Amino acid sequence: MDKLPNTRDLLRVEELNVAFPLLKGELHAVNGASLRVLPGRITALVGESGSGKSITGLTIMGLQPRIARVTGRVLFHSSEDAPVNLLDLPHDGKQIRAIRGGQIGMIFQxxxxxxxxxxxxxxxxxxxxxxxxxxxxxxxxxxxxxxxxxxxxxxxxxxxxxxxxxxxxxxxxxxxxxxxxxxxPSLLIADEPTTALDVTIQAQILALIRDLQEELGLGVLMITHDLGVVANVADEVVVMHHGRVVEAGTTEAIFRDPTHPYLRGLINAVPVLGEKGRERLRPLREIPAEGIQELASMGLLHAEPRRSSLRPRALISLRNVTKSFLPRHESWSFFAPKQTPARAVDDVCLDILRGECLGLVGESGSGKTTLGKLLVRAMQPDTGSIIFDSGDSVIDMTEADGAELDALRTRVQMIFQDPVSSLSPRMTVGNILAEPLDIHRRGSPAQRRRMVSALLHAIGLGDGAATRFPHSFSGGQRQRIGIARALALAPEFIVCDEVVSALDVSVQAQILNLLKDLQRELHLTYLFISHDLAVVNYMADRIAVMWRGRLVEIAPRRIIMEAAVHPYTRALLAAVPVPDPGRRLDILAARIPAEQAELLWPDAFRETPDQPGHLIDLGGGHLVRMNPTARLADTIPREAAG
Structure with missing residues (x-):
């Protein structure tokens, strides 16, 4: 890359190298990287996990590990006239500590x-x-x-x-x-400040950073893998790959005419809203499909093909399901004042059709994960029924026990949000995948070994992965292992709980394509929980929107994306950051807290204890929660009515 122009920059990184000693040679985490941050401007540092973004930010702050070998220059223009090379300062000396926190602030991931x-x-x-x-x-x-x-x-x-x-x-x-x-401070380093936050909170955080940057005149180095975030807030973009800067320029130029194949690959891997978002994603590295076909052909799998009928049959039916929790202090204290339990799931009625992917969206705290846990019997509802209809038997999941519950466990599985905490660090991957087969006594030991091998090939990992421990894999590979574990017992229904929320765009595309291929080949039914509506648009056949434990809108995917009616659904769609500088978020709307935004809803969608809302059928499978006395013509947006 050509040297950056010699202007008065707030921060200027020149030929930065960060290497870590290994048993045989060195690992070059950052390799000759150069970038700049101008006063009062936002520079985005973009790349996949492992590209060197975070270690670059830590090195600027002087927080890199002591064993790291660092060369190059990091010039910071503080209040003095002459720039200070931060790499020349003692690692934990008085001068660097005065700059760190006092003149350079950092938001950690x-x-x-x-x-x-x-x-x-x-x-x-x-x-x-x-x-x-x-x-x-x-x-x-x-x-x-x-x-x-x-x-x-x-x-x-x-x-x-x-x-x-x-x-x-x-x-x-x-x-x-x-x-x-x-x-x-005059410089703010933000390392993935919105990762794993739901879209409305993410929009608020981005609006907050932009406001502070303009009000305080901050220069901001924003480290992120989210190209939608970059397009909405950044003035300049620097793209890193394997520790090298491969492209840099203004945000408009980067998105209008990306030149490096790596950057074009990142842009192609981003899911988007609308019909274009239904096209198969193109990750930088695709997972081979042969392993899935091998898994489908194994005798231990008992997934049945979809049954063709005019009216698809519900695999799972929820009726008036409610789940409440006491406040934290009330759950253990004898002396705390009595409080009304908070309803995480409030009178939910929902059908999940056999063979479909039902997307469940909403903000953090809306009750999505609680509903998912109820569906796999990790929790029991306070009231209501959950019926599992496999075609040859009907099971009330809330009443099942003994052998019936054991059989249900094999048919219903869950893929968790965080594979680090859901995979035992003391077990090899082979033992993790074999454990459900051992518990349910599936096949002989030889058959179980073949099943583990088939599972590893299905997720794009070889047989050698069986002897390794989870910590030796990347985040995306660990998530694939979590998927394989959920498939081990040949389930009919899988709850996918935020399975790609913390993954970079290319690995996210890998996982989403894998889940789609598995659903097609193994005839699976999904409940896909996510706060990212672009991801849900890619995966789901129907979408259910949850707000404060209640379902406020349910419809086929296309209706939700093109003609949503409930103001909460429309607010979620408006908060999705699009990787296009010409379509930036409404920052003014993002500044409004959720509690105040609710007051701006039309009267038909506001609820009181005396006048609760109900799901109203608008036709075509489109249900919206509103006041039953409201006139539909006054509440349905013009584009939805058309």
């Missing part, structure tokens, strides 16, 4: 692990002030509460005294942003 669980939010946010500013305890608290209010907390005085586990993921990310900018 996972706020739950970045915050101490033993200290309050206020204690941790104010720590930077105690280190870098001479303020009294009262002044520090006042400034912290002001900043917490600035990042969107309605009760900053209350949040100041709360612990990280008491906040949701989006709230923790807001607190992390407050901690990063509390000292008024």
């Amino acid at each position: 996972e706020p739950m692990t970045s915050f101490s669980p033993l200290h309050t939010i206020g204690n941790q946010v104010s720590e930077a002030l105690r280190l870098h500013r001479l303020l009294s305890a009262r002044e520090a608290r006042e400034r912290c509460e002001t900043m917490l209010g600035r990042v969107g907390f309605s009760r900053p005085d209350r949040v100041f005294d709360m612990y990280p586990f008491e906040l949701s993921g989006g709230m923790r990310q807001r607190a992390m942003i407050a901690m990063a900018v509390i000292c008024g």
Whole structure:
């Protein structure tokens, strides 16, 4: 790559190399990378997992591991006239510590692990002030509460005294942003600040970063794999691949005319809304389909082909299903005041048709995962029934026990969101895949070994993976192992819970294509839970939208994408970041908190205890929750009515 123009940059990285010693040679995580961040501008650093993005950000902050060998220059224009080469400063000296936090702030990818669980939010946010500013305890608290209010907390005085586990993921990310900018830095490094957040919270976080950048004149280095986020907030883009910068330029030029094959591959792997989003994704590395056909031909699989009929039959039927939880303190304290349990799932009625993929979307806390756990009997509902109709028998999943429950476990499986915590670190992959076969006594030991081999080939991993442990695989490979484990007992129905939420775009495309191929070849039925409507558009036949434990809209995919009626569904669609600089998010709408946005809904969609809403049939399988006395002509958007 040509050298960057010699202008007065806030941050300038020149020929950065970061290498780690191995038993045989070195691993070059960053290889001759150069980039810049201008004052008051946002530069996006883009690439797959393992491309060197995060280690570049850590090295700029002086937080790289001590064993790393670093060469090159990282020039930072602080308040002094002459730039400071951050690599020349002692690794943990007084000067770098004054810059880190005081003049350069950083938002880390996972706020739950970045915050101490033993200290309050206020204690941790104010720590930077105690280190870098001479303020009294009262002044520090006042400034912290002001900043917490600035990042969107309605009760900053209350949040100041709360612990990280008491906040949701989006709230923790807001607190992390407050901690990063509390000292008024001139440079902000944001490492995947919106990964795994639902689309509405992501839009709010992006609007917040943009507002702070404009208000404080920040230069921002945003590290991300989400090209939709890049197109919406970045002024310049730097693309990394295997530690090298392969392309750089303005956002408009990068998306209008990508030249490097790697960048074109990343753009092609992004799922989009609409009919174009139904075309098969093109990941950089495709998983061979031969292994799936081998799995389908094995005698241990008992998946049945779809039955052709004018009216598809429901595999699973939920009727008036409710699940409530007590607040945290109420669940263990004898002295806490009695409170009404919070309803995570509220009177849900839903049919999941045999052979379909039903997408379930909604914000964090809407009840999606709780509903998925009820469907695999990981939880029991408080009220209601869940009927599993396999064609040859009908089982009430809430009443099943003994041999009937054992048989049900083989027919219903779940793929979890986080493969790191759902795969035992003490078991090899072969033992993980064989465990369900051993528990349910499927086949002889030789047959089980052949089944494990077939499962590994189906997910694109060879037989050698059987002897390795989960930690030796990448995130995408671990997710594939989780899929193989769910397939081991030949289920008919699989709950996919946010299975691609934290994966980069190319690996995400691999997993989505694999799930589609498996569904086609093995005649599976999916409940696909996700907050990403572009992913759901690619996977689902029908879509159900969940809000505060209730289903507010259900319809075939095309109707939801083109003619959604409920304002909550339309808000979710409007918050999806599109990888096109010409179609940026409505940042003004994103600034409105969800509680206030609800007040702007038409009267027909507002609910009160005295006047609850009901699902109204609009025809064509389109159901919308509204006031039954409302006039449809006053509530249906013009494009939906057409």
